[in-house]
Amino acid sequence: MELITEPPVLFLDEPTTGLDASTANAVLLLLKRLSRRGRTIIFSIHQPRYSIYKLFDSLTLLALGKVLYHGPAEQALHYFTSIGYQCEPFNNPADFFLDVINGDSTAVAASRGEQRTRDSVDTGGGGMAEEEQGVDQSVVEALHQQYLSSSHYRDTRDVLKKVELSQRHEQGKPRRVNEVTYANGFFTQLYWVSKRSIKNLLRNPQASVAQVAVTVLLALIVGAIFFGATLDQQGIQNRVGSLFFITTNQCFSSVSAIELFIKDKKLFVHQYTSGYYRVSAYFFALLIGDLLPMRTAPGIIFSCICYWMIGYQAAAGRFFFFMLTLVLVSYAATAMALAISAGMDVVAIANLLITICFVFMLVSTERGWRGRGGAH
Incomplete structure (x- = not known):
């Protein structure tokens, strides 16, 4: 329905929810074709498979209200490798990112000390739950701080400053009243x-x-x-x-x-x-x-x-x-x-x-x- 008006920017909230893998892939292929025609498509997605992940141009990872990564999707794995999180062979990058954020990945265990995590798991159920909750928050905070010191954050900040400056220059100019536009006669x-x-x-x-x-x-x-x-x-x-x-x-x-x-x-x-x-x-x-x-x-x-x-x-x-x-x-x-x-x-x-x-x-x-x- 929203595509009837040919919007320049399209926001979608989990467009693949309730679809099987094949249909979800078909939906994302359609969105990819629309993006190649000049439209900006921003959407959230739940547990995409690898063929869908390859279609992403830009990737944003959020946890606890903090940005953990924002940049080109093809550079996300290299970025996480550079900060000490190695994706396992044959693992889906999307699943790997979620595992890292949630603190239950073997990559997290390796970066935090694999032996110490195994010892905490063997101590009992209550200690394990407390350890997992602490790792979850600490991993999110660490990833956020590392992103703030990365080149991706600096590039995004520079772009946002340019946009802010251009908006300041246009504040003094008279603005046209927003009117409803139509895609067809x-x-x-x-x-x-x-x-x-x-x-x-x-x-x-x-x-x-x-x-x-x-x-x-x-x-x-x-x-x-x-x-x-x-x-x-x-x-x-x-x-x-x-x-x-x-x-x-x-x-x-x-x-x-x-x-x-x-x-x-x-x-x-x-x-x-x-x-x-x-x-x-x-x-x-x-x-x-x-x-x-x-x-x-x-x-x-x-x-x-x-x-x-x-x-x-x-x-x-x-x-x-x-x-x-x-x-x-x-x-x-x-x-x-x-x-x-x-x-x-x-x-x-x-x-x-x-x-x-x-x-x-x-x-x-x-x-x-x-x-x-x-x-x-």
């Missing part, structure tokens, strides 16, 4: 996020199928209730009532759009701040994955069923105008639901607010229609 982001939205819809077809099924059922019910409305006074009242019911149905059927923002809000915030895609790309992709299958198609199906059953004007232009109006009503209700859900974290509260808004709109609409009826 808007249309590339829109394509991939839209593809993800459509895949999520296809992998969870229950919602879309239920939406279409309910739309067909309600359209048949409305058409059956107001079937064959006449053009007399009672028929006109039936037509007005059918239009009111159709509008109400389109509004409340759009309440399902509330969960679109809420369920993915944490994921969106993380990916946006990481520079994966723009807000506009995510928003339009969300509309593509929701408006077309979940709002447009049900509106068209509802129009095709109830329009002809109720007996509205049998003209193609009137029918398509009715269909367009119905779809736009659904879009407006969906937009209101998205606007309310964008500021909420709980679906229940957002549902309550959007329902209250729709109820006030319905009451005002009904009063308006009654007022027109009384005026006539």
Whole structure:
């Protein structure tokens, strides 16, 4: 996921944890190829095998909060040999370094006096534990002091001084405000996020199928209730009532759009701040994955069923105008639901607010229609 933004510096915390040796080696080979393209990759790793260790460019060994070695990985064995720790033949250098740091290597025994260590081991369990704890701390302190007096430390210190001086010179210069940068353009982001939205819809077809099924059922019910409305006074009242019911149905059927923002809000915030895609790309992709299958198609199906059953004007232009109006009503209700859900974290509260808004709109609409009826 982090590689999508093409970061110049990549931090990884034990990327091979839980992997077998072959897969871990494949992961490190991929990271090696990325480093050759100009990326800086810094990671911690647990018990690497020799084929993985050979891929390291720089090696840092830490113990008890102290640096015991920092420098080229290929020079680490030579450095430890120069301070009196000889790696055994056919031993993995990574395992050798850990043994030295922990104080349980034969190299440590040789440097501290092999015979004295054997005598302490033979004395008993308690004495052995105390001796090992003392050796552990003393070895770490000795390795740290030897590193401070080594050429590797002096080279690192000189580089850090140059960096510090350059930062001091840049302190007086005006700095540009940090902005979120993107590895790809808007249309590339829109394509991939839209593809993800459509895949999520296809992998969870229950919602879309239920939406279409309910739309067909309600359209048949409305058409059956107001079937064959006449053009007399009672028929006109039936037509007005059918239009009111159709509008109400389109509004409340759009309440399902509330969960679109809420369920993915944490994921969106993380990916946006990481520079994966723009807000506009995510928003339009969300509309593509929701408006077309979940709002447009049900509106068209509802129009095709109830329009002809109720007996509205049998003209193609009137029918398509009715269909367009119905779809736009659904879009407006969906937009209101998205606007309310964008500021909420709980679906229940957002549902309550959007329902209250729709109820006030319905009451005002009904009063308006009654007022027109009384005026006539």
